[in-house]
Amino acid sequence: MSVILETRQISKAFGGLQAVHNLSFRVQQGEITGLIGPNGAGKTTVFNLVMGTLKPDQGRIHFKDRDITGRKTYQIVDLGIARAFQIAQCCPGKTIFENLELCACSNRLFSRSKYPSAPILQAAEQAGLTSELEKLPGMLPQAGLRRLEIARAVATSPDLLLLDEPFAGLTSGEIGALSRMIQELRDQGMTIVLVDHNVRSVMRLVDRVLVMSFGQLIADGSPGKIVADPMVQQAYLGTDHV
């Protein structure tokens, strides 16, 4: 098993607030890695640093043995990382199909194959959006928008997929369906990092868990080991969560 993503001592401060502090972790290829921690722990900031939305104050980020620190978002997406936002980042005036098409199309000015339809249709199929391709995003319910956001990320054909709170606001039925979708993506060979406050659902899905608190990594291990970790319980889980 090889390491697909590695952060080395990354830090990010907002004014006086140290959102991420000397954070080093590794994500193994082909695994689903959970990244959990209390509100404001710095999880979204880590995603922003990996995606190039923010630049780290210190430290390096490596993806597939390549230093991607400081690269632009579109370059990082091109290299094979995609992120699904909690709030769908789509074009409201374009149909679902056109939104996915945009994600699959080449960044080159002149490209022979305009729209590779295979990744678009596959992403739509996996997200259960095949029958909604002609709809506008505004016509989808909350869960549908979440699926669209993940489908958009999947349509870029990533090797590493970052999911930020995909379960938030969904019913337990919808969470089950989305969990199956995430597993299916992993079975296809995609590596996934999953951030969510629904610890129970995260633990069921993941191979490994990283726990953050105040910008630092406080635990790293299998779900069973993490649940039993007293430090984690104190920092985050409490008794009513698990």
Place this chain on the structure above:
Amino acid sequence: MTQRRRSPASYIIFGSIVGVLALLPLLKLLPTSWYAPLIFANFFAIFAMSWDLLGGYAGQMNLGHALFIGVAAYTSGLVSVHLGWPPWFTIPLGACAAVIVGALIGIPAIRLRGPYLALVTLLALIAAYKLVLIYSDVTEGISGMSFSPRSFFPPLGYDVPLAQVKVITYYYSLGLMTLIGLALLWVARSRWGAIFEAIRENEAAVEAAGLNPAKFKVVAFMVSASAAGLAGAAYVHLPILPVLQPGGLDGVLSLDLSLSIIVASVVGGLGTIIGPLIGAYVMKLSEQYLSELPLHVDAFRFLEGQGWITLLFLVLLIVLVLFAPKGLLPAFLDRLLRRQAVDVEIREEGRKR
């Protein structure tokens, strides 16, 4: 897999408009006084369509579109008058100059949004206007430069009867409008057009999709400038318009021209290419109609002179922005042009999988 992604409605409407315009002289329906305004309307339609690619599709608010027109017109005109180079060479040269200026304006647009970008485009236009005045020893300043028949394109000298010059020039301008219009329509419906629209709707989504918005913004500026520039350069070489001036009625660097391009586009409907095309003709033809009214009807005396008519259109624009921000084209037409259905074939392919 072949995909018919967009309905052909745009092309059908475009073809019908060109067809009707091409028939007008043949059916002898045109009074001679209408040739000059119609010839200008053909160019104005190109200006509006090219503005739409940038403003309507990519959402880059360009208040100084006349900059591209004027830079091309002056490049072409100056080279033609001072160096004596032939128009078939100087017209493309002018268009190239416009593309360069387009790229230069596009670079600040990478960072600037909304009102800040609008301000830059406006200031750049005013700066170019001032430059023409400052270098009036070469440009002849506000009064403008005159051309000799050698610089005419189509090459019609003083010995050709005026009626004939008008008809030939009309068809030449209509041909140019058709070619550039089809090219713009094609770009707007291509992958580039889809990315331009996405930049307007949600730039973050474009980046997240792995596309570089900066690159495509600059491209939008360059394509728009090339179309406007080609038309602007061709315009000043017309045998019926022998003066190249920065401001005034035929001014190629005027704010009035920039604003009326926007008015026509908004009236027609942004982001459709066809809408601004229709808006341009409606505006120019009604302008001509209104300007002839005082000659026939005493009650419309007050319309004499262009000032009133411009004012009328500006008021119309304000009313329109308030009550029909999508433009005058009815909603169903907009649906035909932009909200095309995904091809049935794709849907079936999707079900099979």
